[in-house]
Amino acid sequence: ARAAAAADSAGPGRTADGHEVPLLANIGGPDDLPAALQNGAEGVGLYRTEFLFLDRADAPGHDEQVASYRAVLEAFPGAKVVVRTLDSGADKPLAFLPPPGAEPNPALGERGLRLMRRYPEMQRSQLAALAEAARDTEADLQVMAPMVTDTEDAEWFAAAAEEAGIATAGIMIEVPAAALRARHLAGPAAFFSIGTNDLTQYTCAADREIGGLSRFQDPWQPGVLDLVAVAATAAADAGRPCGVCGEAAADPVLACVLTGLGVTSLSMGATALPLVRAALARTTLEECRAAADAALAARGPGDAKRAARAALTGLA
Numbered sequence: 001a002r003a004a005a006a007a008d009s010a011g012p013g014r015t016a017d018g019h020e021v022p023l024l025a026n027i028g029g030p031d032d033l034p035a036a037l038q039n040g041a042e043g044v045g046l047y048r049t050e051f052l053f054l055d056r057a058d059a060p061g062h063d064e065q066v067a068s069y070r071a072v073l074e075a076f077p078g079a080k081v082v083v084r085t086l087d088s089g090a091d092k093p094l095a096f097l098p099p100p101g102a103e104p105n106p107a108l109g110e111r112g113l114r115l116m117r118r119y120p121e122m123q124r125s126q127l128a129a130l131a132e133a134a135r136d137t138e139a140d141l142q143v144m145a146p147m148v149t150d151t152e153d154a155e156w157f158a159a160a161a162e163e164a165g166i167a168t169a170g171i172m173i174e175v176p177a178a179a180l181r182a183r184h185l186a187g188p189a190a191f192f193s194i195g196t197n198d199l200t201q202y203t204c205a206a207d208r209e210i211g212g213l214s215r216f217q218d219p220w221q222p223g224v225l226d227l228v229a230v231a232a233t234a235a236a237d238a239g240r241p242c243g244v245c246g247e248a249a250a251d252p253v254l255a256c257v258l259t260g261l262g263v264t265s266l267s268m269g270a271t272a273l274p275l276v277r278a279a280l281a282r283t284t285l286e287e288c289r290a291a292a293d294a295a296l297a298a299r300g301p302g303d304a305k306r307a308a309r310a311a312l313t314g315l316a
């Protein structure tokens with residue numbers, strides 16, 4: 001029992017029957033690295049680079065960016081480090097990248113990749129700093145774009161990454177249209193990473209920044225899980241990885257459901273890693289799939305959670 005407990009709390013993510021689900025860390029910068037390493041992250045699944053850009057009058061210069069990115073890449077030699085390009089706008093406004101006009105609904109405005117397409121030089125300079133940071137390191141640098149909506153967006157980002165000399169460029173799936181069109185987006189995108197925070201907001205039409213809508217701000221909503229299934233299936237058909245990097249991945253029961261839906265890696269705040277690792281270790285892939293089916297058949301998020309729990313007997 002002691003050996004099993006030890007296996008639960010460290011080592012790579014895998015189900016009881018050995019199906020591997022790499023467990024990665026979400027970070028906002030080098031300050032988050034110690035917790036990621038202590039909790040056994042197998043890499044970085046989401047580096048939210050906008051924290052380097054917040055609360056300042058001008059964008060950080062090339063050298064400052066390179067130093068910050070390199071610190072992260074060097075902490076995970078040989079491992080995957082997924083860096084998200086600037087996700088500015090809406091809840092993360094940047095003084096030097098203003099949207100073109102007043103936005104009564106900024107979450108539905110120019111944010112993420114949309115803003116980078118307005119300010120392509122900002123994107124170019126960030127990708128150049130990332131490419132330089134990765135030079136002569138052993139890390140597996142991968143970049144991904146936030147708020148991708150259609151194939152044209154995905155192609156634009158893939159071309160920008162290629163121009164910067166970065167070999168692996170993927171996209172976040174956080175807009176329902178992108179999930180629905182995942183089959184098409186898997187052409188230009190090397191991988192998907194599902195952002196369940198925004199995907200829930202946009203699927204259920206419930207602002208993530210306000211209170212009082214909790215039932216619709218819940219990634220257990222069966223409509224959200226349906227879209228996860230669509231994206232994961234499209235990725236599998238195209239031979240592409242499909243991770244989840246939203247808060248949903250940090251819920252041990254939901255992590256099993258996501259695995260059952262075909263998600264191939266889970267990225268979360270580092271402190272959640274041990275509990276998710278332990279939940280997977282107590283569950284077979286078949287049980288994850290049964291839990292996923294039960295959740296998809298539910299009437300709402302509460303039912304979905306109860307039904308999934310009932311199917312995951314190892315977590316009792």
Ligand code: PEP
Nearest residue numbers: 174195196197198245246
């Ligand atoms: C998400 O939307 O799920 C996500 C991971 O990105 P952020 O929370 O930074 O918008």
Ligand code: MG
Nearest residue numbers: 174195197198
């Ligand atoms: Mg998001």
